[in-house]
Amino acid sequence: MASKVIHALYIDDDILMDAVKKTREKHYHIEDVFTPFPVHGLDKAMGLPHTRLAITSFLYGCVGLTVAILMMNFIMIEDWPQDIGGKPSFSYIENMPSFVPIMFELTVFFAAHLMVITFYMRSKLWPFKKAENPDVRTTDDHFLMEISAGNHDVNELTSFLSDTGAVEIKVIDKEEDNH
Amino acid sequence: MYTLSNRLKLFSIILMVVGLVGLIIGFAQRPGSIEEVKEMMAAHDAHGGGHSEAQAADHGKSHGNEDAHGNEDAHGGDAHYEHVLHQLQNKPWASLYVAAFFFFMIALGVLAFYAIQFASQSGWSPVLFRVMEAITAYLVPGGIILFVILALSGFHINHLFVWADPEVVAHDALLQGKASWLNGTWFIVRAALFLGGWLLYRHFAVKYSRKQDEDSTGDKWYKKSFKISAGFLVFFIYTESMASWDWIMSFDPHWFSTLFGWYVFASLFVSGITTIALMTIYLKSKGYLEFVNNSHIHDLAKFMFGISIFWTYLWFSQFMLIWYSNIPEEVTYFITRIEDYKLPFFGMLVMNFIFPILVLINSDFKRVNWFVVMAGIVILCGHYIDVFNMVMPATVGESWFIGISEISAVLLFLGLFLFVVFKALTKAPLLPKGNPYIEESKHFHY
Numbered sequence: 001m002a003s004k005v006i007h008a009l010y011i012d013d014d015i016l017m018d019a020v021k022k023t024r025e026k027h028y029h030i031e032d033v034f035t036p037f038p039v040h041g042l043d044k045a046m047g048l049p050h051t052r053l054a055i056t057s058f059l060y061g062c063v064g065l066t067v068a069i070l071m072m073n074f075i076m077i078e079d080w081p082q083d084i085g086g087k088p089s090f091s092y093i094e095n096m097p098s099f100v101p102i103m104f105e106l107t108v109f110f111a112a113h114l115m116v117i118t119f120y121m122r123s124k125l126w127p128f129k130k131a132e133n134p135d136v137r138t139t140d141d142h143f144l145m146e147i148s149a150g151n152h153d154v155n156e157l158t159s160f161l162s163d164t165g166a167v168e169i170k171v172i173d174k175e176e177d178n179h
Numbered sequence: 180m181y182t183l184s185n186r187l188k189l190f191s192i193i194l195m196v197v198g199l200v201g202l203i204i205g206f207a208q209r210p211g212s213i214e215e216v217k218e219m220m221a222a223h224d225a226h227g228g229g230h231s232e233a234q235a236a237d238h239g240k241s242h243g244n245e246d247a248h249g250n251e252d253a254h255g256g257d258a259h260y261e262h263v264l265h266q267l268q269n270k271p272w273a274s275l276y277v278a279a280f281f282f283f284m285i286a287l288g289v290l291a292f293y294a295i296q297f298a299s300q301s302g303w304s305p306v307l308f309r310v311m312e313a314i315t316a317y318l319v320p321g322g323i324i325l326f327v328i329l330a331l332s333g334f335h336i337n338h339l340f341v342w343a344d345p346e347v348v349a350h351d352a353l354l355q356g357k358a359s360w361l362n363g364t365w366f367i368v369r370a371a372l373f374l375g376g377w378l379l380y381r382h383f384a385v386k387y388s389r390k391q392d393e394d395s396t397g398d399k400w401y402k403k404s405f406k407i408s409a410g411f412l413v414f415f416i417y418t419e420s421m422a423s424w425d426w427i428m429s430f431d432p433h434w435f436s437t438l439f440g441w442y443v444f445a446s447l448f449v450s451g452i453t454t455i456a457l458m459t460i461y462l463k464s465k466g467y468l469e470f471v472n473n474s475h476i477h478d479l480a481k482f483m484f485g486i487s488i489f490w491t492y493l494w495f496s497q498f499m500l501i502w503y504s505n506i507p508e509e510v511t512y513f514i515t516r517i518e519d520y521k522l523p524f525f526g527m528l529v530m531n532f533i534f535p536i537l538v539l540i541n542s543d544f545k546r547v548n549w550f551v552v553m554a555g556i557v558i559l560c561g562h563y564i565d566v567f568n569m570v571m572p573a574t575v576g577e578s579w580f581i582g583i584s585e586i587s588a589v590l591l592f593l594g595l596f597l598f599v600v601f602k603a604l605t606k607a608p609l610l611p612k613g614n615p616y617i618e619e620s621k622h623f624h625y
Contacts, residue, residue: 058540086505097499 004149008166019164034138057115064110194594201587205271273574278588288451297408316603380411395613430573445490480545530561
């Protein structure tokens, strides 16, 4: 499905933030914003919801802790409870202090790695992925706001955007939505 | 300017009076002789069944072990009762000491935190400086009281420190070896040096902070504060470490641990930060700190969370290394604690680690005042028990319980602490004017 989007380029993050706020006030739909570096407060200005990555990480950490406990309990206590240097292996709790380093490390390991993988999956990042870059300058020193033209009058929209300080405005026909 | 309300003043005075009366009762209830101990234990026996008999046998054994190199023949029938007598006589002294040290260490932790804020040129915390300065005001009376108690113990007016008893030292080769460090005079001189240095820094830091207010153009006084804070931190980390050997570790003079100083530091640091957070929330709720926003509370709560974990890390490092190697001369420290203090020993882990980690891990909860207050109260109680666990096993042993003298001592020092701290708050405006970071701090947002 062909749809019209407008690319407005900015050269300063303050102007960009201002433009984002104005565009939202006018109820134009911002498809995406491309910036070369994190702009503090941009997510709030765009009205993006909070990330839940931290919650997933906490849950992954709980999984890691459980894995460590079950593993050590099976290996050291249930499967073959040997006397190794006089350490008491009659129950898990008796020998717990020596398992804590492993419990801690596995908690961190699971929390960190699974969260990173979750991040990659949610943001669709992987090796050999085709870059979705609308304009190469956005990785260097330009900021790009993509607004869907929708049913709006394109001329009115472009003049509004040039008022917000855009240095360059392009109307693009998108073949299909690729993200 | 803060004005001390009459209600708060009355409240703290009532706490002090009640605490003092309770403590006097605690001292009056000490048994004076072996006969009294026997009567007490017989009365206990009447409803305790054979429990005390078994304990008596235990006492005899452990006592014999402790003094194995001493005169073993002396441990006949009355030796056990004499042992218990000493423990019971120590009890009100020890509870006085624990409470005095606990509130002193809060003020000391705040002083260290205050110095770190200057030395690191923090941009978020200057709006809290007056709260911190007020809490450190307790260092003066608290330090004097602690010094007096230490002097009394160092010269063996009470039996808190075993090494202060010349008769014990005479039969103990280990204590004789340590006598060049652990002797009354040198002990008191050191305490005076440590306290003197800390109070000196506190005096000048507050003075410069006030001067910067009056003379708010230019950063002359701020720069001086910065320099003395950096110097103080170097002095502090050495003296705090040595003070922890003297004032806590020497209760068990046969035992030593290298990371003990940091462990005590973590405990006092987290208690201090928690107290700053509680004070700030209280004052803000009364409308005195309108320039403090919930990002400041969030930062304090992050510190409470982080340092609680740091404390646990040190606690566990100390415990696990000793547990793992199980060397008899070290491990007795934890064996007595786990056998006789099971609930406080493991209970404090829950209060100081598991509770704060679960409550304060959420970023949103760290901005909710009542969450921070709840976590703060649990952390403070937990660290009181931490000090309790460090002091009591060596002074009262199995005869511990949290009774009149313990609670009264806490009330006494709590009342004094509140009185001194809130009185000190009235001395200066709550917003420091001339600090170069004050604007940044007012607009701090996380």
